Amino acid sequence: MRGIRKAGGRQEEIKRPKRGDTMLLSGLTIYAEDRLIENGYLVIDGGKIAAIGEGEPNDAGRYGRHVRFDGKHKLIPGMIDIHIHGAAGADTMDATPDALMTIAKALPKEGTTSFLATTITQKPEAIESALENVRTYMDDQPAGAAEVLGVHLEGPFINAAKAGAQPIEYIKSGDPDLFERWQKRSGDRIKVVTLAPEIDRGMELVKRLRDLGIVASIGHSAASFAEVTEAVRAGARHVTHLYNGMNGLHHRHPGVVGAAFLHEELFAEMIVDGVHISPEAVDIAYRLKGKDRIILITDAMRAKGLDDGTYDLGGQAVHVKDGVATLSGGQLAGSVLKMDQALRNMMRFTGADLADVIQMGAINPAIQIGVYDRKGSIREGKDADLVVLNERDEPVLTLCNGTVAYDRHKAS
Structure with missing residues (x-):
């Protein structure tokens, strides 16, 4: 090829x-x-x-x-970024081969050699176009670029109370049948689904994903500790960008964060840019979850690698200044983090060594999405x-x- x-x-x-x-x-x-x-x-x-x-x-x-x-x-x-929306001016939701190629050519500079093209909550037609584009692109990927390993479907089956930068008007309740239609559109390329298990039919969707061999990830969720525990029993095995877009740890209400710490079944993504999570909170998670259950991600949007300015994310204006991406209301809107910086930050914030961050940036994501036989x-x-x-x-x-x-x- x-x-x-x-x-x-x-x-x-x-x-x-x-x-x-x-x-x-x-x-x-x-x-x-x-x-x-x-x-x-x-x-x-x-x-x-x-x-x-x-x-x-x-x-x-x-x-x-x-x-x-x-x-x-x-x-x-090579690092495997299983949660990245875009880079170098391109985004998965652009739904063009050129957009995916632009992202794939930009990532090797930061040590990323493969990734999951990540969608955002949007109208169904836009999501379907993005899924079909990934399917077509993966059938004939370019050499000399990071490899697309599939799709991370972030939303629309999430909780509006924890939407963050996900457009609220397109949020849906859990719909296993709609998901299966989308999976067929993608050519079975969806590997991870971020969802809120507490929403209507959310648990049903978790079970369907488990049966299909797809990673159900708890994110953009206001679930209680008990609801996360139920979701784990139903098959959830992942938490999307730990600390962000979820109930925090409270001494009487442990929430999603507390459940992520205590349930060994759950891998936890982290955006280690020093903005989304304080260095101290990164260290706490590292001490509790350990190197075997953390996955480093960038959650980067199209502004990664570009100058400060205003960019689009899911039809919303994102303002990037001094390395921080926010919506007009001040909510964080993805990142411009590069994976090599995430590795160095993780070592600096926690005392982890290079072998540890290799585990978190390459081995763990490969294991989680089922490609460790050939990558990681x-x-x-x-x-x-x-x-x-x-x-x-x-x-x-x-x-x-x-x-x-x-x-x-x-x-x-």
């Missing part, structure tokens, strides 16, 4: 790696799935990880390309979704399925 991208006003063809198309990376500290390898090497063949070892292989000269590093760089698996860690046979970090934990080279998608030294 081949991908087409626009470059310098012309169409540039990027071929996907085939068996025999090889690359050798060496002189790296490798954060492999089962061990840490100092002064390690990794071989890529046909877009897959073919070999991992120490030093350099004896046949180093036979590979199509050899990139040597100085021993100070680190090789980690560095192991022979998996997709060559890889990120080289410098001494400041900044991405300098990103490969998506074995193709260079970002090279800091060549980036303009």
Whole structure:
């Protein structure tokens, strides 16, 4: 399969790696799935990880390309952002292949190699167009860009009292049959659904999602602790952007946050930008949930990577100033957070190390959406979704399925 991208006003063809198309990376500290390898090497063949070892292989000269590093760089698996609306001026709800391509080409710079295209509460026709566009795009994705792994359907089955930046006029009660129609429109691409279990037919929808093997995520919800517990029993296994868009922790009413802390079944997303959650609250969640049950997300909107200004999100004007995105009424409206910054913030706020944030940014999302057999860690046979970090934990080279998608030294 081949991908087409626009470059310098012309169409540039990027071929996907085939068996025999090889690359050798060496002189790296490798954060492999089962061990840490100092002064390690990794071989890529046909877009897959073919070999991992120490030093350099004896046949180093036979590979199509050899990139040597100085021993100070680190090789980690690519991050998986399972909650992102847009970047670089594009949004999933634009419902065009160019919009998804724009997002997919922008993300490798921050170390993200795959993602779930995330929708927002909108009129049904707009959601359906976005779903159909993802289905079409995924059938022929471009090489040299982050891979779309499916859809995160955020809304419209949420609680208006916790709408946040979700347009209230398009909110719906739980409707399992409508969801199934949308899932068919998407070509079975919906992987996560954010919903409020306490709304009319909300629990019924949770059960239907469980039966279909789709992640039911509690978010934009005013559920009580008891209602979240009921939802967990019904099959809920995820919490959308912990602390935001939900009842907070009160000493007599633990709410969604308290339930997220106590129910080990629940993975909890976090937007670690220092705005959506204070550093102290991030640390509290980390101590209670641990690295195995937190998933780092950006929840980014189209302004990510662009200057301050006014942008659109779900038909609403979003004002971005000094890295904070808000509606006219002051509500937070997604973020402009980049994933590499989320990793560094998480380490700074909590004392977690790089291996811990790899767990939260790559392994956990891969496990949660069922792609850990091919993504989320560095192991022979998996997709060559890889990120080289410098001494400041900044991405300098990103490969998506074995193709260079970002090279800091060549980036303009």
